Structure formats: structure tokens, C-alpha cells
Amino acid sequence: MIALIALGYTLVYGIIELINFAHGDLFMLGTFVSLTVVGAFGFSTLFGASTTTPAVLAIVVALVASVVFCGVLNVAIERIAYRRLRHAPRLAPLISAIGMSFILVNIGQVWKGPSSQGFPTLIPDFDILRDVFGMQTLVQLNFKEIFVVGIAVPLMIGLTLFIRRTKIGKAMRAVAQDREMAGLVGINVDQVISFTFLLGGMLAGAAGLIYGLFNENTVFNLGFSAGLKAFTAAVLGGIGNVTGAMLGGFVLGLIGALTVQYVGARWEQVLVFSVLVIILVFRPLGLLGEEV
Amino acid sequence: MALLELHDVSTYYGSIQALKGISLTVDKGEIVTLIGSNGAGKSTTLRTISGLLRPRSGTVTLEGKDISGKPAHEITALGVAQSPEGRRIFGRLTVRENLEMGAYGRTETDLTADFDRVFELFPRLKERVDQKGGTLSGGEQQMLAIGRALMAKPRILLLDEPSMGLAPILVELIFKIIRDINTQGTTVLLVEQNALVALSVAHRGYVLQTGSIVLADSAKALASNEMVRKAYLGEG
Numbered sequence: 001m002i003a004l005i006a007l008g009y010t011l012v013y014g015i016i017e018l019i020n021f022a023h024g025d026l027f028m029l030g031t032f033v034s035l036t037v038v039g040a041f042g043f044s045t046l047f048g049a050s051t052t053t054p055a056v057l058a059i060v061v062a063l064v065a066s067v068v069f070c071g072v073l074n075v076a077i078e079r080i081a082y083r084r085l086r087h088a089p090r091l092a093p094l095i096s097a098i099g100m101s102f103i104l105v106n107i108g109q110v111w112k113g114p115s116s117q118g119f120p121t122l123i124p125d126f127d128i129l130r131d132v133f134g135m136q137t138l139v140q141l142n143f144k145e146i147f148v149v150g151i152a153v154p155l156m157i158g159l160t161l162f163i164r165r166t167k168i169g170k171a172m173r174a175v176a177q178d179r180e181m182a183g184l185v186g187i188n189v190d191q192v193i194s195f196t197f198l199l200g201g202m203l204a205g206a207a208g209l210i211y212g213l214f215n216e217n218t219v220f221n222l223g224f225s226a227g228l229k230a231f232t233a234a235v236l237g238g239i240g241n242v243t244g245a246m247l248g249g250f251v252l253g254l255i256g257a258l259t260v261q262y263v264g265a266r267w268e269q270v271l272v273f274s275v276l277v278i279i280l281v282f283r284p285l286g287l288l289g290e291e292v
Numbered sequence: 293m294a295l296l297e298l299h300d301v302s303t304y305y306g307s308i309q310a311l312k313g314i315s316l317t318v319d320k321g322e323i324v325t326l327i328g329s330n331g332a333g334k335s336t337t338l339r340t341i342s343g344l345l346r347p348r349s350g351t352v353t354l355e356g357k358d359i360s361g362k363p364a365h366e367i368t369a370l371g372v373a374q375s376p377e378g379r380r381i382f383g384r385l386t387v388r389e390n391l392e393m394g395a396y397g398r399t400e401t402d403l404t405a406d407f408d409r410v411f412e413l414f415p416r417l418k419e420r421v422d423q424k425g426g427t428l429s430g431g432e433q434q435m436l437a438i439g440r441a442l443m444a445k446p447r448i449l450l451l452d453e454p455s456m457g458l459a460p461i462l463v464e465l466i467f468k469i470i471r472d473i474n475t476q477g478t479t480v481l482l483v484e485q486n487a488l489v490a491l492s493v494a495h496r497g498y499v500l501q502t503g504s505i506v507l508a509d510s511a512k513a514l515a516s517n518e519m520v521r522k523a524y525l526g527e528g
Contacts, residue, residue, distance in 0.1 A: 167396070174382050174393050181380040183364035184342055184373075186397025186444060 003249020004152055004207035005230035007159065007242065008074075008200035014240035015176045015196045017090075018082060021097040024227015025104035026074055026201060030066045030208020031218035032112055035119055037062040038212075043120040055122045059213070067205035074201025075194050083190070101223070108220035119216040123147050148214050155206060156246050159199070163242060172196055176240070225269075229256075232276040238286025247287060293356050295320045295479050296341070296372075296448050301350035301360075303333075303340045310336040312503040313350065318448060323470070323480040325490040325511065327524055328500035334483040335377050337500070338450045341481075342374045343367040354447075369397040371447035375437040375454065377483075383426025387417055390425050390436055394443030403443070410439040413469055431462040438469070448479040455486045467493050487524035491515040499524075 005027050012020045041058040081100050085093040125144050163169035175182040175192045183189050211226075212218055233252045237244025252272060259271045279286065294317035303311040311333050318324045326334050339345045341352055343364040352360040359367055368374075373394070382390050391410060395403050411418040414435040420428060425436060434454055441449055451470065455463040463486070471493050474480050484490035491497055491511045499507035499520060507514065514520050 167392075170385065170389050170393060171396060173385060173389075177382045177384055178380055180344060180364075181376065181382070182393070183344070184368060184376060184380075185393045185440060186365045186368035186395075187393070188363075188365045 002226075002230050002233050002253055003246045004155065004203050004210070005226060006233035006237070006245040006249045007156065008203045008207075009227075009231055009234040010237075010239055010242060010245040011172075011196050011200045011203075013234070014242075015172060016082070016086070016193060017240075018093050018097065019231065020200070021094075021227070022077055022081075022100035022104055023074075023200065023204060023223075024225075024230065025101050025108065025223035026070050026077075027204040027208050027211070027226055027230075028108050028218065028220065028223035029073070029104060030070045030205040031119075031212045031222065032108060032117075032208075033066045033069045033205070034062040034209040034212045035112075035117060035218060037065045038120060038122065043122060059122055059209070063206065063209050066209045067202045070205030070208065071198045071202040074197040074204070078194060078197040083193075101227075105221060105223065108223075112220060114220060116217050116219040119212040119218060121216060123213055144214055148210055151206070151210055155203070159203070160242055168192065168195060229272060232272060235276060235286055236279050238288040241286065241288050244286055244288035251287075294318060294353075295355060296481065297353045298337070298341070299351045299353070301337075301340060301347045301352060303336055303345050303347050305336075310503055311340065311347075314500075314503075314505055315350075316498050316505065316508070318479060318481050320479055321474075321477070322496065323474050323482060323494045325482040325484055325494035325497045326500055327484055327487040327490055327497060327514075327520075329524070330485065331502070332500040333503040334485075334500055335452055336503075338374060338376075338452050338481070338483055341367075341450060342372060365397060368444055368446075371445075372450065373441035373444040373446035373448075374450040375434075375441040375452065377452040377456065379430075379433045379437040381425040381428070381433045381436055381440075383424065385425055386422050387425060387428070387436060388421045390440050391417075391443050394440035395445075397444060406443050406445065410442055413442075413472065414439055430457050431459070431466070434458060434462075434466060435469075438466075438473075442473065442478070446478065448481060449473065451480060451482045453483060453485060455484060455489060463489060487520065488515075 005024065008023050009020060012018060038058050043058055077100055081096045082093050085096055123144055125142060127140050127142055163172060171182065171187045171192050174187060175189055179189055229252065233248035234245045236252060237246070237248030252275070255275060256268050256272055259268045263271070296318040298314055298316050300313045300315055301311055302309060302313050314337060326337060328334050336345065340347050343362050346361050351358050354370055354372065359370060382393060385393065391407065395406060416432055417435055417439055420432065425433065428436060438451065438454065454466050454470065458466065467489050470480060470482065482490055482494060491514055494511040497509065497511050497514045498505050499514065507517065507520065509517065
């Protein structure tokens, strides 16, 4: 899941060298949209499933809504806050991005209030090894986890193939490498950048729903820490590098989980960000270096 | 009517005037060269034609149609392709992908004939088709840059310093191919510091000096012009 958010960072950074600070908060709004849609189907935390609608339908509709919402919003953000600053010094769009981040956080707060919002349980949580196969083992393999991986992995493979094979995917890589030359061969650069933001936003939307289903809660300032972690993952893998962002996401998730298990939950963030510092010192280009 | 015409074009970098009212024409089927020393405004002229720079005054017309101030991708779609200075290959795309990008603005999906044409002109590219552009040698990159521009099926091909950094034998090869491309029907506007080779393939030429055109004549006449010989052909 971190990997999905990290992909959004890396896509945008790869193409216009901008750290889109608003990305984490876009993800937060994705969880809110998902929650609202699911709620509209009659699922709520208080009453459980007070509806006959199958959970799958609610999940699919929420996914579509969240993906479309975040994708379109991200395109709008680029239009409003970044496009005009494309030729300005680096710092200007960065500050603009931080501004957008604040705006989104506040929209989230006004929308759902400052308290944590519960997400209804839509996917059953059982241990596949123990409950289905009847195995007595310490190894846990939860259905929920399989579910998350089952959505995230195909999305990433799909994205990689998309960038490698399709015409617009190749155009994205061309723009990332040499924007002016891309214009000279006939690529509409503005269009390709918009498209990149659309794609990044859609991924954030998908991540939003998955997060909600998995963690069963969300809060208006979720985007900050999620965004920071995803950013770390992107840097870890090599920012601008799609495969790297996925790798970084998994490595970071693993470090986090192992820390919680063997060191203590309160040390999780310390270790995660220590990794960022270490990577920046010894391998500034990340594990895989920069390549889109 | 001229295929490409610049009328009194002035282009600025900030407050610095790089082109001071340039007028030139390129007719269909010609090779026209623009020679001049470093900083004379040769590349600026091509960048202005391609839409990377906006002329502050004057007009650029393609077959009578005003294209000044249009964005670069639209100008390419109208039939003006450029192989820029320094080649600007997409280093992390393969040779094939670089060529595909060259045809980006076109609507046809079947590019087999265009690939064949490029590979016929540059057999070396065919051998390296799945290699990353950045791993090619300088000469191969120049071939790729020209090939990429040809993939747009341009009505006029703009070449910026195709001889730059190449061994003499490669320069000769590239210029032979430029002549071939021209005989096959593509109009060429060639910018060169190497005036000697440029004038040997071109029909006509313009001499650019600090943003103004100071001489315009047939290539043959320019090559024997005393001022040109002194300033650009290295004769004392």
C-alpha cells in the first residue's frame, strides 16, 4: 500500500522533478470518498451490514469513485498550482505543493471532522492457514493481507507494462528524459504531464480504498505520515524509478512490520526514517537509481 | 510560394536580442544552409522555427500559413521536424522507441515503411534497434537523431550541427546521407559551423553574423566569396 502511494510520488517526480507534497493528502481524501460511498450503500460501523447489498458491489463502486475522484482532483491540482510555475525556480512549485497539501488537509477536516473515522468491516478477516486448511502453525496468513496484495500487485504490474509498452507510456518516459525534445518530436507535453497526474491520482485513490478496508479507520491528517512514508519508500528505491518505488514500498513495509514485532511499535517510525537517512548518506540515488 | 519563409523575425532571450530581423526562404526540394560562427544565432533561428522560442516580431510561414508562436508539437505535426544540436537522443529509450517517438504526432499506426526507410539510410541503426539510445556512439546517435526526425515524415527537415563532434569520415557519411534524403524529396534547412562541408551539399546559403543575415547567395558563389573564405573556411 505504501508502494502504491510511493508510485504516485515517483511518477510525478520522474516527469517534472517535483515532490508533490499534496499526494499523501490526496490519498487521505481517497479514503474519505471510499468511506462515503460505502456508507451510502448502508454499511456503517455502528450497525454492521444493515443492508442486503453485497459487500463486493460496494467495494467496486467505492474503488471506481475514489480512483476517478483522486485522478481528476490531481489533474486539477497540477493545472491550478503547478503548471504556471513550471518555468519558475524549483522552490516555487515546492511551496505551492505544500500549500496544496494544507488545503487538502483542511478540506478533509471540514468534511469529516477532526476525529478518527471508523470504516465498516467489508472483507472478512480470517487466517487462511488455520481456518481454511486447519493447520496448527504460528505462521499467520490473513485473508485481508492476501486481499491487499491481490489488488496492489496486479496494479503495479499493470502500471509497469503500461509505461513500457503503450504509446503514451513511452511518451511519459520521453518527457521525463528531455521535455523540450519531446515537444520537438510532436509530443504534447502538457497533455502528457496531465496524464501523469491523472495516473498518480488514480493510484492514490485505489490506495485510499485499500487502506480503509485494511485498517478500518481513517483520519483527516492521515496523509501526512502516509505521504512521508511513501516518499521515503520512493527515495529508498530511487526516486523517479517505478520499480524502485515498489521495491522501496515493500522493503519499508517489511522493516516497519519487523520493528513492530521484534523491537516495539514505538520504534517503527524511528527505524523507518533512520533507513531514509542512511540511504541518503550512502546511496543518494536509491537502491535502483533513477530511471523511468 | 516558398515552403518555409521567415520574414523580419526577431527573437530575444530575456532582454537580449538574439535575432535582429531575419528574413530567409527555403523552397521545396532545396538544401539551404545557414552558416556562421558560434553565437551568430543559427540554432536560435531553428529553435524559433520549431516553436521552442517565440519570435517577438516578424512571422514564420509554412506554405503561406503563419506558424509563428505555435507550440512545438503542433509545428512538428504540420511537417517541420528538427534534429537538434547535441542530438538530444532519449538515452533510456531503445533505438526503436526513439524512432517511434519521432512519429508520435502522426495518426497512422503502421510505421513499417518508415522504419524500413530509416534502416535503409542507416543500416547501423537496424543492428542496434533494441539497444538503449544512450549506449550508441556519437555518430550513431547523430544517425538516430536524423532518423527520428524523418519518422515524422517532415516536409522540411531542420538539421542543427550534424557534423558536431564527429570524425571526418563520419561527417562525410552523414552529409552523403543528407544529400540522399534530399534527393528522395525532403527539403532541408541545414545549420553548420563547418561551412566547407555545408556549402558542398547545399544549393543556397545564408551567412549569419551576430543575429543578422549579412550574405545570401548560391552555395557555389558563397564558397568562392572572399569574405566567407576568410572568416569561415579558414583561409588567410
